[in-house]
Amino acid sequence: MAATLFLSVAWTFIGWTWTAALELIPSFAGLGRRYIDQAAILFLSGVLLFLLAVAVHYLLLMLEESRTVEKEALRLQILAREAELRALRAQIDPHFLFNSLNSISALTVPDPVAARRMCLLLADFMRSALNVSAKDEIAFAEELKLAESFLDIEKVRFGKRLEVDFKVEPDCRDCRVPPLLIQPLVENAVTHGIAPLIEGGAISLNAVRRGGFLEITLENPYDSEFARAGGTGMGIRNVRERLTTLFENSARVDIQKDQGRFRVGLRFPCVRNGHNGAGND
Amino acid sequence: MTKLRVVIVDDEALARSVLREYLQEHSDVEIVGECANGFEAVKAVADLHPDLLFLDIQMPRLDGFEVLELIGDSTDVIFVTAYDQYAVRAFEFHAVDYLLKPFSAERLAKALDQAKTRRMRQERLPVAALGAAARPPGAKLERVLIRDGGHVTVIPVAKIDYVEAQDDYVSYRSEGKQYLKQQTLADVEASLDPSRFVRIHRSYILNIERLAKLELYAKDSHAAILRDGTRLPVSRTGYSRLNALL
Numbered sequence: 001m002a003a004t005l006f007l008s009v010a011w012t013f014i015g016w017t018w019t020a021a022l023e024l025i026p027s028f029a030g031l032g033r034r035y036i037d038q039a040a041i042l043f044l045s046g047v048l049l050f051l052l053a054v055a056v057h058y059l060l061l062m063l064e065e066s067r068t069v070e071k072e073a074l075r076l077q078i079l080a081r082e083a084e085l086r087a088l089r090a091q092i093d094p095h096f097l098f099n100s101l102n103s104i105s106a107l108t109v110p111d112p113v114a115a116r117r118m119c120l121l122l123a124d125f126m127r128s129a130l131n132v133s134a135k136d137e138i139a140f141a142e143e144l145k146l147a148e149s150f151l152d153i154e155k156v157r158f159g160k161r162l163e164v165d166f167k168v169e170p171d172c173r174d175c176r177v178p179p180l181l182i183q184p185l186v187e188n189a190v191t192h193g194i195a196p197l198i199e200g201g202a203i204s205l206n207a208v209r210r211g212g213f214l215e216i217t218l219e220n221p222y223d224s225e226f227a228r229a230g231g232t233g234m235g236i237r238n239v240r241e242r243l244t245t246l247f248e249n250s251a252r253v254d255i256q257k258d259q260g261r262f263r264v265g266l267r268f269p270c271v272r273n274g275h276n277g278a279g280n281d
Numbered sequence: 282m283t284k285l286r287v288v289i290v291d292d293e294a295l296a297r298s299v300l301r302e303y304l305q306e307h308s309d310v311e312i313v314g315e316c317a318n319g320f321e322a323v324k325a326v327a328d329l330h331p332d333l334l335f336l337d338i339q340m341p342r343l344d345g346f347e348v349l350e351l352i353g354d355s356t357d358v359i360f361v362t363a364y365d366q367y368a369v370r371a372f373e374f375h376a377v378d379y380l381l382k383p384f385s386a387e388r389l390a391k392a393l394d395q396a397k398t399r400r401m402r403q404e405r406l407p408v409a410a411l412g413a414a415a416r417p418p419g420a421k422l423e424r425v426l427i428r429d430g431g432h433v434t435v436i437p438v439a440k441i442d443y444v445e446a447q448d449d450y451v452s453y454r455s456e457g458k459q460y461l462k463q464q465t466l467a468d469v470e471a472s473l474d475p476s477r478f479v480r481i482h483r484s485y486i487l488n489i490e491r492l493a494k495l496e497l498y499a500k501d502s503h504a505a506i507l508r509d510g511t512r513l514p515v516s517r518t519g520y521s522r523l524n525a526l527l
Contacts, residue, residue, distance in 0.1 A: 095339070098363035099293070102382035106299035159294055195292075196341045198318050223341070 011046030103157050125149045132179035141173035147186045161200025168207040175214045175270035184235040193220035214270040224260040288314040290322040291337040303386045319343020326352045327431035338362040350412050351428040354405040359392050371414035375407050421474040427460040442491045444469050446484040481519035
């Protein structure tokens with residue numbers, strides 16, 4: 001308020017000075033008198049102009065602020081999603097952990113050597129899982145090793161009910177893949193495929209490189225007759241989301257479910273270390 | 282002194298072996314059977330009438346709660362699980378004993394003592410409440426289990442045509458057959474998905490996918506004609522429920 005008053009007075013003063021200056025020129029003589037008449041109008045228009053300027057200023061400030069808030073919200077959303085994905089990738093299924101510990105406990109008395117081997121397998125698996133989840137990408141061979149060590153542990157638990165059949169062509173092994181890409185799918189194959197089957201079955205994985213693409217097929221039997229709802233589809237959704245983020249339209253995820261067999265097919269460009277310079281190990 | 286006759290139910294051989302090892306130390310316990318899945322467990326209870334069941338929750342075909350639903354409260358149960366937050370919450374709430382894998386010999390001994398105390402006091406398990414409380418919230422029934430002696434029939438809910446109340450039983454109609462189960466129609470109604478099954482009458486719940494048409498057959502009352510020609514009565518409230526859904 002004080003500012004408004006001050007600026008309006010100043011405005012009037014400038015008007016008055018300007019008039020006084022013009023008075024010095026002969027043809028403008030008599031202007032001063034007219035100015036005195038109109039001083040009130042001049043003062044008022046000064047007030048209005050200032051208030052208008054203030055209003056516009058605040059409006060612009062608010063617009064700017066809302067845009068920043070929006071941008072910040074979006075940025076936070078992306079960060080949260082990223083963090084969520086990372087957490088999911090690093091997550092160890094509590095069933096897996098406690099059941100493995102129970103297997104160790106069971107083996108301790110009758111077969112101490114097997115119990116120790118199981119401890120070592122579990123430690124190796126956990127260490128590799130923690131290692132790779134901190135990276136942006138790893139070689140497919142490393143991802144495979146992780147899945148194999150996971151299945152080695154599950155084999156102790158399930159005994160003859162779990163068989164594993166991996167067929168991987170050598171030229172796939174150095175394709176770069178996001179870490180823990182197939183691990184959740186392998187876990188699902190055990191939890192929703194093999195575990196609910198009385199006789200169990202085989203988990204098979206095939207990987208080939210075709211036309212610059214890495215093609216991975218994971219297959220497992222499931223109980224089609226007695227199947228309960230099974231998974232929530234989270235695993236597949238995550239894989240699809242991650243591949244789309246990385247490769248956009250050139251990645252494909254297919255699911256087939258027929259006659260008691262569940263099949264997931266992944267296809268995405270095989271980028272090798274050095275070609276994109278993004279390798280970090 | 283008579284021994285406590287127990288049956289061990291777990292699909293993992295190693296999980297069964299650790300229980301066997303611990304139980305060997307208890308001279309008053311006799312292991313009369315071991316089962317690797319829920320069907321075997323139901324059969325073992327019917328054939329062997331054990332005093333106590335060690336019952337794993339995650340198993341092929343029938344899980345621990347489904348086994349419990351089928352065997353009722355005739356046998357005492359100690360639940361065993363690696364990790365199951367909903368189940369554990371239900372156990373705590375109903376003061377039911379359970380073992381978390383891996384467990385110690387001492388923890389098992391404590392559970393056994395409690396089971397013996399319950400046995401002396403002739404306490405029974407709150408079977409129905411446990412089954413309902415142990416499922417994740419909002420989860421609807423996916424299949425109906427019918428037991429006939431040691432034999433179990435599983436009916437996926439999509440294959441149910443309708444359910445009819447018959448005295449103390451309900452009768453499930455599916456693929457031209459009927460299956461009796463000791464249950465109330467209100468319990469059935471609460472367990473089924475309300476967007477697929479409607480209580481059309483005091484005595485009937487209908488799978489709306491089976492409905493062919495509705496006929497007015499007297500003032501204020503309707504009949505539901507099913508795809509196979511079956512006619513079921515529809516009460517006035519049943520009619521408005523159906524209309525709300527269709």
